[in-house]
Amino acid sequence: MEGSFFCVFRRALLFLSLHVLMICFMHQGYTYGVEGKITSRTVPVGSLLPSTSCSPSTTKASNRKSTLEVIHKHGPCSQLVQDQNPLNHTKILLQDESRVKLASARLFDTGSPLTWTQCKPCVGSCYNQSDPIFNPSRSSSYANVSCASTACSQLSSGQGGSRCNGTCPYSIRYGDDSFSIGFLATEKLTISPTEMIDNFAFGCCENNQGLFGRAAGLIGLSDSNISIVEQTAAKYDKYFSYCLPSSTSFTGHLTFGKDGRAPCSVSFTPLSTVPQNSEFYGISIIGISVEGKPLSIPSTVFSNAGAVIDSGTVITRLPPTAYSALRTTVRKAMANYTTAPAVSLFDTCYDFSKESTVVIPSITFSFAEGVNIDLDHSGIFYVEDASHVCLAFAANAADSDLVIYGNTQPRTFEVVYDVAGRKLGFGPNGCS
Numbered sequence: 064m065e066g067s068f069f070c071v072f073r074r075a076l077l078f079l080s081l082h083v084l085m086i087c088f089m090h091q092g093y094t095y096g097v098e099g100k101i102t103s104r105t106v107p108v109g110s111l112l113p114s115t116s117c118s119p120s121t122t123k124a125s126n127r128k129s130t131l132e133v134i135h136k137h138g139p140c141s142q143l144v145q146d147q148n149p150l151n152h153t154k155i156l157l158q159d160e161s162r163v164k165l166a167s168a169r170l171f172d173t174g175s176p177l178t179w180t181q182c183k184p185c186v187g188s189c190y191n192q193s194d195p196i197f198n199p200s201r202s203s204s205y206a207n208v209s210c211a212s213t214a215c216s217q218l219s220s221g222q223g224g225s226r227c228n229g230t231c232p233y234s235i236r237y238g239d240d241s242f243s244i245g246f247l248a249t250e251k252l253t254i255s256p257t258e259m260i261d262n263f264a265f266g267c268c269e270n271n272q273g274l275f276g277r278a279a280g281l282i283g284l285s286d287s288n289i290s291i292v293e294q295t296a297a298k299y300d301k302y303f304s305y306c307l308p309s310s311t312s313f314t315g316h317l318t319f320g321k322d323g324r325a326p327c328s329v330s331f332t333p334l335s336t337v338p339q340n341s342e343f344y345g346i347s348i349i350g351i352s353v354e355g356k357p358l359s360i361p362s363t364v365f366s367n368a369g370a371v372i373d374s375g376t377v378i379t380r381l382p383p384t385a386y387s388a389l390r391t392t393v394r395k396a397m398a399n400y401t402t403a404p405a406v407s408l409f410d411t412c413y414d415f416s417k418e419s420t421v422v423i424p425s426i427t428f429s430f431a432e433g434v435n436i437d438l439d440h441s442g443i444f445y446v447e448d449a450s451h452v453c454l455a456f457a458a459n460a461a462d463s464d465l466v467i468y469g470n471t472q473p474r475t476f477e478v479v480y481d482v483a484g485r486k487l488g489f490g491p492n493g494c495s
Contacts, residue, residue: 102354103396104440105422108415111446113311129258133305133315140314176287176342177218177233179243179266180280187244187270193277199248199267206262207231208247214264215247217288233266241273243281254319260295284374284480285342292482295319301482305374306493307474309441315494329479329490332430337465343371344480346487347431348466351389354396354424358388368459370466372478372487378408378445379456379469386458389426393454396424409445409453416449428472436489439475 117140119132134140181189183198199205207230208214215231231247245268252263268280275281283290284303292301299320306315335345348365351358364382381389390411400421403412415421426438445455455471477493 103422103424105420106440107420108418108449111415111421111440111444111452112449113446116312117314118312119314129254129299129320130316130318131254133307133317140312176283176285176290177235177266178263178281178283178291179235179245179268181271182245182267182269185269185271189269189271190273190275191277192275192279194279197267197279199250202250204251204261206249208249208264214249214289218247235266241275242271243268243273244270258319260298263291263294264289286344286482287342290342292480296483302480303482304477304479304488304493306477307374307470308494309439309475313494329477329488330434330436331479331481331486331488332432332434334480334482334485334487337369337371343373344482344487346370346372346468348468349429349431351385352425352427352429352435353389353392355427357429358385358392360385360388364462365466368463368466370468372468372473374470376467376469377471379472380459380464380467381456382462382464382466383458383460384462386456389456390454393424393426403451403453406447406451406453408457409455412451412453414450415452428468434489436473436476438472441474442472445471 119140181192181196183196183200185196189196210229210231212231218231218233233245233247235243243266245266247264248267249262249264252260252265254260266280284292287293292299292303302321303317303319305317308315332346335347337343337345348370349362350360350365361384364384368382394411397413400418401414403414405412423440423443426443428436428438430436443455444452446452459466473489475492475494477488477490479488479490481488
């Protein structure tokens with residue numbers, strides 16, 4: 064086989080789908096309330112800003128045979144930043160908003176389950192990628208999937224039956240109007256030199272367009288029959304975890320299977336099924352606390368809307384009622400700092416350029432079955448630069464819109480998906 068599908072797989076981590084992306088713990092001063100809860104932390108302003116040098120994680124997870132490195136596509140650890148324009152925060156947030164609109168409309172039959180990579184020949188168009196484009200003609204283990212196959216029928220965009228003859232085609236269109244078109248195929252997938260999956264079904268893309276950077280493709284981790292989670296169930300028991308680091312300058316990891324290790328200090332909350340789309344991982348948010356005090360949010364605000372965790376969404380979207388309570392309380396706690404103009408979907412921003420340290424109020428998310436997660440400071444603010452640091456949450460249009468717990472908030476945590484056991488876990492210090 065030409066090149067390596069392992070290399071394709073590693074680079075694709077930059078576009079993980081849950082349809083995953085992103086450790087560094089600075090020396091911080093914590094303030095505790097009367098009940099022993101963390102109410103705030105003092106952090107150096109410099110620790111909020113990404114470095115121009117790469118600092119790979121030294122986590123023990125990186126030594127596991129079924130673990131892959133996760134790299135931010137715009138960070139200094141990425142090979143994809145070569146020949147690219149500088150990081151454009153506005154474009155990132157516009158893409159994020161497009162994805163959220165699709166989620167709210169319950170239209171995620173767009174390919175979240177499917178792992179795909181670009182293939183030769185590019186009969187339509189292929190974007191430039193860092194690794195060589197996969198050439199099926201040079202692989203002895205590659206095979207096309209027929210329209211009549213079970214795999215084709217499991218693919219929501221597959222056109223089986225009387226609508227096609229021969230190889231199963233697929234077509235995926237994403238919220239920002241990027242797309243991927245090609246054929247379903249099988250191949251030997253190499254996760255590491257000792258971890259291989261035979262007959263792995265994936266999309267062999269011959270016509271692609273969009274903002275994929277220079278990554279070779281996308282990994283589909285959703286709760287569906289065609290995803291990598293289901294296809295590797297016999298080997299990994301539908302169990303995977305990841306950690307997204309605090310900064311683009313650091314690396315995280317994606318691990319498949321328990322690997323014989325019991326989760327340490329991981330708290331589990333149930334995974335639920337989202338009625339509108341069973342491919343999402345549903346969660347139950349009970350409430351939010353700031354500085355150790357629960358916000359006055361009616362319990363029905365979260366339960367009526369429903370909630371999912373989606374690593375493909377950058378910024379968590381909250382019901383307007385919940386976001387308003389959060390914003391008001393954070394603004395009160397940060398009243399001594401200079402404000403900055405609103406930008407894009409952020410309406411609560413600060414200028415820390417003249418500060419050496421800042422005191423950040425704690426924010427805690429409470430999930431079903433008593434799971435309370437104290438967010439790392441990197442999960443509270445979205446940083447453009449020292450003069451523009453914004454509260455990393457946004458409001459949905461209505462309280463009835465689907466709540467989306469994005470990939471910023473769980474940074475530095477080990478996020479564990481026990482899909483077979485229908486539970487989701489959070490463990491501190493996941494990347495360190």
